[in-house]
Amino acid sequence: MSGAAPRAAAILPALLAARLAWRQLRHEPARLAAAVSGVVFACLLIFMQLGFLTALFDSAVTVQAALNADLFLLNRTTEALWRSAPFPRARLAQALALPEVERVIPLHVGNAVWRNPIDGQKRTLLLFGVDPSAGLLGFPGLAAAEMAELARGDVILFDERAKPQFGPVPALLAERGAVAAELGDRRVEVAGLFALGPTFGTEGHAVASEPTFWRILPNRGPGQVDVGAIRLRPGADAEAAARALRALLPADVMVLTKAGLIAFEKDYWANTAPIGFVFGLGVAIGMLVGCVIVYQILFSDIARHIGEYATLKAMGYANGYLVRVVMGEALILAVLGYIPGWLLGLGLYRVASARIFIPLTMDLDKSVLVFALIFVMCVVSGLVAIRKLRDADPADMF
Amino acid sequence: MRAVETRGLAHRFGDGEAARTVLHGLDLAVDAGEVVLLTGPSGSGKTTLLTLIGGLRAVQEGSCRVLGTELAGADEARRVALRRRIGFIFQHHNLLGFLTAEQNVAMALEITPVMPEPERLARARAMLAAVGIGEKAGAYPATLSGGQRQRVAIARALVHAPGLILADEPTAALDGRTGHETMTLLQRLAKEQGRTVFIVTHDPRIHDIADRIVAMEDGRIIDGTRA
Ligand SMILES: Nc1ncnc2c1ncn2[C@@H]1O[C@H](COP(=O)(O)OP(=O)(O)O)[C@@H](O)[C@H]1O
Ligand SMILES: [Mg+2]
Numbered sequence: 248m249s250g251a252a253p254r255a256a257a258i259l260p261a262l263l264a265a266r267l268a269w270r271q272l273r274h275e276p277a278r279l280a281a282a283v284s285g286v287v288f289a290c291l292l293i294f295m296q297l298g299f300l301t302a303l304f305d306s307a308v309t310v311q312a313a314l315n316a317d318l319f320l321l322n323r324t325t326e327a328l329w330r331s332a333p334f335p336r337a338r339l340a341q342a343l344a345l346p347e348v349e350r351v352i353p354l355h356v357g358n359a360v361w362r363n364p365i366d367g368q369k370r371t372l373l374l375f376g377v378d379p380s381a382g383l384l385g386f387p388g389l390a391a392a393e394m395a396e397l398a399r400g401d402v403i404l405f406d407e408r409a410k411p412q413f414g415p416v417p418a419l420l421a422e423r424g425a426v427a428a429e430l431g432d433r434r435v436e437v438a439g440l441f442a443l444g445p446t447f448g449t450e451g452h453a454v455a456s457e458p459t460f461w462r463i464l465p466n467r468g469p470g471q472v473d474v475g476a477i478r479l480r481p482g483a484d485a486e487a488a489a490r491a492l493r494a495l496l497p498a499d500v501m502v503l504t505k506a507g508l509i510a511f512e513k514d515y516w517a518n519t520a521p522i523g524f525v526f527g528l529g530v531a532i533g534m535l536v537g538c539v540i541v542y543q544i545l546f547s548d549i550a551r552h553i554g555e556y557a558t559l560k561a562m563g564y565a566n567g568y569l570v571r572v573v574m575g576e577a578l579i580l581a582v583l584g585y586i587p588g589w590l591l592g593l594g595l596y597r598v599a600s601a602r603i604f605i606p607l608t609m610d611l612d613k614s615v616l617v618f619a620l621i622f623v624m625c626v627v628s629g630l631v632a633i634r635k636l637r638d639a640d641p642a643d644m645f
Numbered sequence: 646m647r648a649v650e651t652r653g654l655a656h657r658f659g660d661g662e663a664a665r666t667v668l669h670g671l672d673l674a675v676d677a678g679e680v681v682l683l684t685g686p687s688g689s690g691k692t693t694l695l696t697l698i699g700g701l702r703a704v705q706e707g708s709c710r711v712l713g714t715e716l717a718g719a720d721e722a723r724r725v726a727l728r729r730r731i732g733f734i735f736q737h738h739n740l741l742g743f744l745t746a747e748q749n750v751a752m753a754l755e756i757t758p759v760m761p762e763p764e765r766l767a768r769a770r771a772m773l774a775a776v777g778i779g780e781k782a783g784a785y786p787a788t789l790s791g792g793q794r795q796r797v798a799i800a801r802a803l804v805h806a807p808g809l810i811l812a813d814e815p816t817a818a819l820d821g822r823t824g825h826e827t828m829t830l831l832q833r834l835a836k837e838q839g840r841t842v843f844i845v846t847h848d849p850r851i852h853d854i855a856d857r858i859v860a861m862e863d864g865r866i867i868d869g870t871r872a
């Protein structure tokens with residue numbers, strides 16, 4: 248034997264067992280196809296749940312990620328941006344007392360009813376009120392020139408990726424240069440666009456100046472703020488400044504860094520809102536369904552081949568060899584099911600993105616994670632199923 | 646040299662009150678190169694004796710030495726190691742349905758995978774040719790006749806040059822002529838290769854292939870000398 252023999256001798260038994268597993272699966276193509284489609288089904292289930300789950304987290308924080316500030320004040324009782332509770336504007340003035348604070352920018356957030364300019368259908372969007380010159384909002388496609396238009400009053404900028412039910416605003420705007428619309432019973436003019444798109448909290452967004460915001464939502468006033476954005480002097484330590492502000496300000500407000508604000512919002516969707524739980528549960532159920540399917544397949548396969556396995560034992564094959572055969576089958580099913588599962592998942596993601604406007608993206612992380620989950624699923628099913636191998640008793644062979 | 650030697654070999658099924666002794670202290674010896682037939686009425690304990698000799702069952706009482714391995718008190722690993730040196734022929738051929746004839750035969754060589762694959766297959770094909778069905782190497786068992794399947798099983802039992810070949814009612818599923826043909830074939834190959842063969846049967850038509858016939862009744866050997 249050559250020098251590579253010892254290493255080859257170590258992996259060869261596993262390869263030979265896997266080859267037997269493959270020959271056994273291949274011999275009955277119809278059963279193999281049924282088994283593989285079971286894995287494909289589980290794969291799709293997990294891909295969809297995971298797609299929604301990650302889309303939820305990604306979309307939930309696009310606004311927060313686009314805010315150009317270092318620290319944020321929120322009402323202590325606020326749970327999420329789309330349902331934020333206002334706090335007294337005086338807190339921002341108090342924050343200015345801290346030497347590291349360079350500037351405070353109030354941001355107002357409220358749900359306002361939009362009237363579709365074509366069919367008059369009413370739909371709620373999330374309206375931001377902010378000083379147009381502050382440069383707080385870094386939304387994609389938000390041009391400084393358009394922001395300047397907001398100073399005119401009763402002018403808004405509109406989310407071009409809002410759901411189509413809001414009306415063909417971008418097309419109308421391109422056609423006419425400005426669009427007259429109705430927001431919260433007030434006539435407004437759409438002077439420009441930006442691109443956020445629907446999130447799990449809202450189906451569309453709009454931006455207005457502070458006075459316009461107060462006119463659209465008359466129950467809100469200058470004394471209240473929903474998000475207090477704070478810019479620190481260059482070189483200031485955000486964590487240290489946050490600690491200092493917490494000591495300085497009354498307990499009715501929370502002080503969060505930008506990373507803290509993003510984590511806070513994600514936490515809401517993951518834990519407080521049932522949605523995160525529901526999709527997480529969906530992934531678990533997908534795995535469970537897959538486990539049951541694969542277990543059933545392997546179990547009945549062992550039962551049908553019990554005589555052949557007992558023969559192999561009589562011939563001198565150890566139990567470990569048969570375990571490798573069954574685990575080999577499980578892994579072959581995992582791979583054969585994952586490949587079409589991935590392709591179909593990609594197709595479903597495309598359909599979902601086009602139809603329900605929630606961008607589901609197939610990335611490497613998700614692909615690897617789902618393969619790992621399918622792999623674990625098949626291994627667990629295999630480990631449960633191999634107990635059945637005990638029934639293969641070579642003493643029964645004669 | 647003895648291929649098989651038992652002393653006071655006894656076996657019970659069940660525990661306590663329900664326990665039934667089916668082998669009562671057997672003394673049996675089979676010399677290397679012998680072809681021995683074990684006969685006796687149904688239920689006399691022939692199969693039980695064969696499974697003990699083949700290391701398929703743990704020895705309870707007495708001594709059982711097979712190919713130099715003492716099976717009394719032997720653990721599973723020891724019995725698995727012994728089984729690799731034995732060729733088994735079963736009543737119902739027990740070929741793997743999802744493997745071709747040559748793959749089935751090669752399985753006996755795959756247990757200790759030191760032999761290169763081409764050599765394994767070459768030996769398997771040569772053995773199939775020796776049992777007269779070389780042209781069926783690529784056929785699946787389902788497409789073969791009963792006699793052809795039993796020939797594949799014989800090839801599988803012989804291909805790894807075992808020190809002992811054990812068969813239990815190998816002709817039970819075959820018609821008389823085919824049964825005699827396959828057993829004559831087995832006897833001829835065993836003699837050519839110097840193998841020891843121990844066959845359990847109550848088929849009187851194959852008595853002529855034996856060097857010696859051992860008769861059993863009620864768990865006891867009643868006659869071990871007939872030739
Ligand atoms: N696994 C078993 N459990 C209980 N009793 C058994 C078992 N196997 C065989 N026996 C009994 O042991 C006796 C001998 O059986 P066996 O060795 O199969 O005889 P033979 O092969 O000569 O027909 C029979 O009475 C049978 O019922
Ligand atoms: Mg019997």
